[in-house]
Amino acid sequence: xxxxxxxxxxxxxxxxxxxxxxxxxxxxxxxxxxxxxxxxxxxxxxxxxxxxxxxxxxxxxxxxxxxxxxxxxxxxxxxxxxxxxxxxxxxxxxxxxxxxxxxxxxxxxxxxx
Amino acid sequence: xxxxxxxxxxxxxxxxxxxxxxxxxxxxxxxxxxxxxxxxxxxxxxxxxxxxxxxxxxxxxxxxxxxxxxxxxxxxxxxxxxxxxxxxxxxxxxxxxxxxxxxxxxxxxxxxxx
Numbered sequence: 001x002x003x004x005x006x007x008x009x010x011x012x013x014x015x016x017x018x019x020x021x022x023x024x025x026x027x028x029x030x031x032x033x034x035x036x037x038x039x040x041x042x043x044x045x046x047x048x049x050x051x052x053x054x055x056x057x058x059x060x061x062x063x064x065x066x067x068x069x070x071x072x073x074x075x076x077x078x079x080x081x082x083x084x085x086x087x088x089x090x091x092x093x094x095x096x097x098x099x100x101x102x103x104x105x106x107x108x109x110x111x112x113x
Numbered sequence: 114x115x116x117x118x119x120x121x122x123x124x125x126x127x128x129x130x131x132x133x134x135x136x137x138x139x140x141x142x143x144x145x146x147x148x149x150x151x152x153x154x155x156x157x158x159x160x161x162x163x164x165x166x167x168x169x170x171x172x173x174x175x176x177x178x179x180x181x182x183x184x185x186x187x188x189x190x191x192x193x194x195x196x197x198x199x200x201x202x203x204x205x206x207x208x209x210x211x212x213x214x215x216x217x218x219x220x221x222x223x224x225x226x227x
Contacts, residue, residue: 033214042220043157043202055214090156094215101147102215104156 006105023091038087119218136203
């Protein structure tokens with residue numbers, strides 16, 4: 001176990017549903033990331049939180065809403081998603097300003113129906 | 114911002130042969146270059162990394178080289194084995210920076226045939 005835990009592991013949701021993905025890290029890191037992994041774009045950076053502040057938002061649609069209440073927890077709130085949003089969503093964490101190796105969670109496999 | 118290009122997208126080699134994956138980056142300020150391996154159904158995991166103050170780093174059968182002038186870096190796997198089959202991602206970031214976010218290449222699917 002790398003110390004980065006994501007829940008749920010699998011999620012099936014309708015296009016009108018609202019759901020949230022959760023990520024928790026126990027590594028004492030101070031930066032957390034959401035990546036989307038699909039066949040089209042193998043590792044696409046979505047959001048970065050550094051010291052609990054959002055520092056990057058790569059033109060992600062507003063139907064994805066991140067939340068970082070503290071340095072150990074990261075959420076991705078989902079609403080009115082589209083079938084093309086089906087993908088593996090990976091959370092990662094690292095140190096800012098130090099060793100920047102990123103540790104990944106197992107991911108949440110999201111299917112939008 | 115940083116842009117990382119990775120080639121090839123797929124690579125098939127015979128067991129025992131060498132495999133080379135190449136990446137280029139755009140931001141000359143980047144100084145940390147890790148390589149991740151992702152086996153089927155698993156999370157990406159760091160296998161080797163290099164910082165810009167060195168030109169080469171080795172760890173058993175894997176090595177990474179860095180050319181700062183040309184802004185490219187490569188992963189070399191020698192004596193490949195079937196268990197090396199996976200998707201490999203290169204990445205670039207700024208070590209010691211205020212953000213620390215990694216920008217990844219698109220990945221290379223390596224298949225090692227027994």
